[in-house]
Amino acid sequence: MFKLVLSDPSIFKTSFDAISSIVDEVQIEVDSDGLRLNAIDRSHITYVHLELKESLFDIYECDKPIKLNLDTEELMKVLKRSKNDDVMELTVDVGNLILTFEGAVKKTFKVKLIDLEYDTPSQPDIPYDIKIPIPISILKETIQDIEIVSDRVSFEVDEDNLTLEAVGDFADAKIEYLHGEKINEKARAVYAISNIKEMLKAEKFSDNTYLSIGTDMPLTLYLELLNEEGLLSFLLAPRLEEED
Secondary structure, eight states: EEEEEEEHHHHHHHHHHHHHOSSSEEEEHEEEHEEEEEETTSOOEEEEEEEEEEESSSEEESSOOOEEEEEEEHHHHHHHOOOTTOOOEEEEETTTTEEEEEESOOOEEEEEEEOSSOOOOOOOOOOSSSSEEEHHHHHHHHHHHHHOSSSSEEEOSSEEEEEEEEEEESOOOEEEEEOOOOOOOOOOEEEEEHHHHHHHHGGOSEEEEEEOOOOSSEEEEEEEGGGOOOOEEEOOBBBBTTTT
């Protein structure tokens, strides 16, 4: 038996809006504890992890582990047809994931399962000393400010501020955010803005957002649901200063 019912399909929609812009294919693993996926883009620049706990769902029936291999673009086409007040149901038949959205009308879609061309990557374990809470609305607006002058941005953290800065051909930009955390070291790294904007498509997943960075280390963005019922995280490789 496999049946998952969720009264807020926007959790799936906003997750896969970001995920589908980063990776073409994913394997969703589902067992009695919940569902999770780990994927990395073909250029190995951005890694994504999603987990949704069993307790998040209104109905959760999964009597044996199952793996769902899906084309993210095709899945996102279907998720876009849902409304926020719909109830979403996930079931499977031979070779298909069945998505049903029920509100004023009932819609049923079948998305074909696929064969993956690669093994699902394991989740990286990177020891960070710096983890800063920041509202995702502030992060999004800051990136919009920075991108008017450059296509890359430096993140720098000291004991007081998280500073995002860019130097362009015709203008510069510097945005400072007072983080209020106890940080005893500095860190700095540079990232491509286009990759950050892909991650920020998941902004409606949660207001509980954190950043972790280290000098010339990947940037990790965490979006956490309340009561630890879900986590969406992205890990973005840094750009070297001498890169074009």
